[in-house]
Amino acid sequence: xxxxxxxxxxxxxxxxxxxxxxxxxxxxxxxxxxxxxxxxxxxxxxxxxxxxxxxxxxxxxxxxxxxxxxxxxxxxxxxxxxxxxxxxxxxxxxxxxxxxxxxxxxxxxxxxxxxxxxxxxxxxxxxxxxxxxxxxxxxxxxxxxxxxxxxxxxxxxxxxxxxxxxxxxxxxxxxxxxxxxxxxxxxxxxxxxxxxxxxxxxxxxxxxxxxxxxxxxxxxxxxxxxxxxxxxxxxxxxxxxxxxxxxxxxxxxxxxxxxxxxxxxxxxxxxxxxx
Numbered sequence: 001x002x003x004x005x006x007x008x009x010x011x012x013x014x015x016x017x018x019x020x021x022x023x024x025x026x027x028x029x030x031x032x033x034x035x036x037x038x039x040x041x042x043x044x045x046x047x048x049x050x051x052x053x054x055x056x057x058x059x060x061x062x063x064x065x066x067x068x069x070x071x072x073x074x075x076x077x078x079x080x081x082x083x084x085x086x087x088x089x090x091x092x093x094x095x096x097x098x099x100x101x102x103x104x105x106x107x108x109x110x111x112x113x114x115x116x117x118x119x120x121x122x123x124x125x126x127x128x129x130x131x132x133x134x135x136x137x138x139x140x141x142x143x144x145x146x147x148x149x150x151x152x153x154x155x156x157x158x159x160x161x162x163x164x165x166x167x168x169x170x171x172x173x174x175x176x177x178x179x180x181x182x183x184x185x186x187x188x189x190x191x192x193x194x195x196x197x198x199x200x201x202x203x204x205x206x207x208x209x210x211x212x213x214x215x216x217x218x219x220x221x222x223x224x225x226x227x228x229x230x231x232x233x234x235x236x237x238x239x240x241x242x243x244x245x246x247x248x249x250x251x252x253x254x255x256x257x258x259x260x261x262x263x264x265x266x267x268x269x270x271x272x273x274x275x
Contacts, residue, residue, distance in 0.1 A: 025250045026210050027097045027122040029134050032057070036137075042089040042146070045128075046100030046108050057099065057131060058139040061146065063088035065104045065239070068111045073237040074260060075159070078115045078152035085112065091148030099124035099131075102198060102208055106243025110257050113245075116153025123210075123246060130207040158245075160232060160256045162264055162271055165190065168232070169272070175229045177220075179240040180262065190234060190265060191274040194223040198240050201247045210250070217251040231255040237263050 023031045035041045036058055043060040045052050052062040067084045070076045076084070090096050096112065098105045098121065105123050112121045124131075132138065168174040169192050176193040178185055185195050199205045200219055210216070225231055231248045233241035238259040248255035258264075265271045 022095055022120075023097070023122050025122055025246070026125045028125050029131060029136065032097055032124060033134075033136050040094050042091065042094045042096045044088045044090070044096060044098050044108065046098055046104035053140065053142060055138045055140050056128065058137050059143060060099075060139075061087075061089045061143045063108065065107045065111075068108070072260065073263065075111065075114060081111055081115050082150045082152040085115075086148055086150040087145045089143075089146035089148070090117070090150045091146065092151050094120070094148070096121045097124055098122070099127060101127070102202075102205075102243055103239040106198075106246050107239045109246045110158065110238075110242035110259075113158045114155055115150075116155040117150065118155070118158075118249070125208075125210055127208040130204075130209060133207070158256060159259050161258070161260070162268065164256075165232060165234070165258055165265070166271055173229055175223070175225045175231055177223060177225075177231055177233045177241075177244055179233055179235040179244045184236065184262070188266070188273045188275050190262075191272050193234070193274075196220070196223045196244060198243050201243070210247075213251050216247050217253065220248060220251060220253055225253055229253075232258055234258040234261040234265070237261050 043057050044063050045056045045060040046063060046065065049062055049064065068076055068081055075081065098108050109121055109123060112118055165176065176190055178189050178193040178195045179198055182195065196219065201211060201216060203209050203211050231253055233244040233255060235241040238257060238261045241257050241261055245255045245257045266273065
């Protein structure tokens, strides 16, 4: 009986998938291409459905950010988010790699973070065009919905609201970053905020290849993020802000996202506006 038990245990250990080495917050093209058939790795293509159907990384499932939204470009409830992400293949036991346009990948990373799964999500270092240029395989077959489980967990240190921002306008330890365009900022901004362009996060904004971590940290330092300062990011509704939130975390800087952003800030007369 002992020998039979040992044999069954040995067979089970041989058939189990080996642990997956995680790539960090930014996953290289080489890492992902080497792990495409790893059952512990899930690839999610952010963006429009038509673009996904025209060609995508093999095994990737599509996820548009709109399925994560509630009213006024706020987040849907955590259970709704977890269900939408699970349909795109995310699971408690898998590592997720996001790719697509910069705004939606940043937003989806923030969504994962908001339900406690930031430590199991990376953004690909490059978009589909970068993948093509590396002569890596492309598929056009839609992948069926995922059937795994993603369990939402409390993560109160990701998203802030207008009250949180307003109460910290004069707090030196909090640096507010405006991730809109110069034209948007010229029409008004959150007092004390500093403009940072999302395009400056990339060595090539067309291919969406990230700058090294030290260069992103230097970019934030130039914007006034020094010492132990915490970053709060905002934009028009929260998408560019989510990308900058990801970049701050990548650079090792504590950060939070003001979801709702300028749209929410200007909805109340109690929120001051600088011009």
